[in-house]
Amino acid sequence: MTFDPASLKFDANGLIPAIAQDAASGEVLMLAWMNVEAVARTLETGRVTYWSRSRQSFWVKGETSGHVQRLVEMRLDCDRDCLLMLIEQEGPACHTNRRSCFYTALREGAEVEIQVPMG
Amino acid sequence: MTFDPASLKFDANGLIPAIAQDAASGEVLMLAWMNVEAVARTLETGRVTYWSRSRQSFWVKGETSGHVQRLVEMRLDCDRDCLLMLIEQEGPACHTNRRSCFYTALREGAEVEIQVPMG
Numbered sequence: 571m572t573f574d575p576a577s578l579k580f581d582a583n584g585l586i587p588a589i590a591q592d593a594a595s596g597e598v599l600m601l602a603w604m605n606v607e608a609v610a611r612t613l614e615t616g617r618v619t620y621w622s623r624s625r626q627s628f629w630v631k632g633e634t635s636g637h638v639q640r641l642v643e644m645r646l647d648c649d650r651d652c653l654l655m656l657i658e659q660e661g662p663a664c665h666t667n668r669r670s671c672f673y674t675a676l677r678e679g680a681e682v683e684i685q686v687p688m689g
Numbered sequence: 690m691t692f693d694p695a696s697l698k699f700d701a702n703g704l705i706p707a708i709a710q711d712a713a714s715g716e717v718l719m720l721a722w723m724n725v726e727a728v729a730r731t732l733e734t735g736r737v738t739y740w741s742r743s744r745q746s747f748w749v750k751g752e753t754s755g756h757v758q759r760l761v762e763m764r765l766d767c768d769r770d771c772l773l774m775l776i777e778q779e780g781p782a783c784h785t786n787r788r789s790c791f792y793t794a795l796r797e798g799a800e801v802e803i804q805v806p807m808g
Binding site: 571587591598601613643644645646647648652664666672673674675676677681684 | 803
């Protein structure tokens with residue numbers, strides 16, 4: 571079945587959550603949002619492109635920072651309302667310079683930072 | 690710093706996306722939603738509890754199916770608006786009886802099922 575990005579289920583704002591997972595290590599790096607055109611561009615270019623909710627514009631990941639994400643494979647879930655992307659991440663995925671945005675763990679009721687910024 | 694679920698950033702519907710990842714294999718199994726009380730219950734009980742948007746009620750994962758999710762560790766992202774849960778999954782995570790909800794891959798422009806239902 572040929573894939574049509576418009577067949578995904580977008581929320582009231584026309585967005586779908588997209589999880590970026592390191593294709594090699596399996597580490598979950600971040601979650602951001604895409605609209606239908608961002609999904610199409612990501613598939614077309616192989617460069618992960620989100621929709622920035624704060625800036626209300628396309629966000630080609632790494633365009634300014636160099637920390638690009640190359641798409642290895644896109645997957646969708648059973649409800650067609652979430653995407654999982656296996657990617658190759660150049661450098662840190664997080665704007666804090668950490669590899670993953672999920673660097674804070676809850677341990678014994680407290681927030682613990684489990685990753686340091688990359689050198 | 691002691692963690693307060695109310696310090697997370699919830700969307701206009703009072704919800705936050707929560708990714709469930711197999712703690713042992715690293716496989717991403719599903720994404721569902723939590724409100725502040727679901728986060729608190731999950732941390733308190735160690736049984737992953739979502740908020741069902743379709744039923745508008747708490748959803749203790751596996752309560753009827755037996756396919757429970759035991760929380761190993763909860764993590765939050767840099768923006769405090771997404772959760773990553775490392776879990777132990779009993780049986781399939783997906784209602785289609787597949788291990789993961791992300792069983793559809795996009796390959797050469799087509800949808801390909803890459804997982805079969807569990808026996």
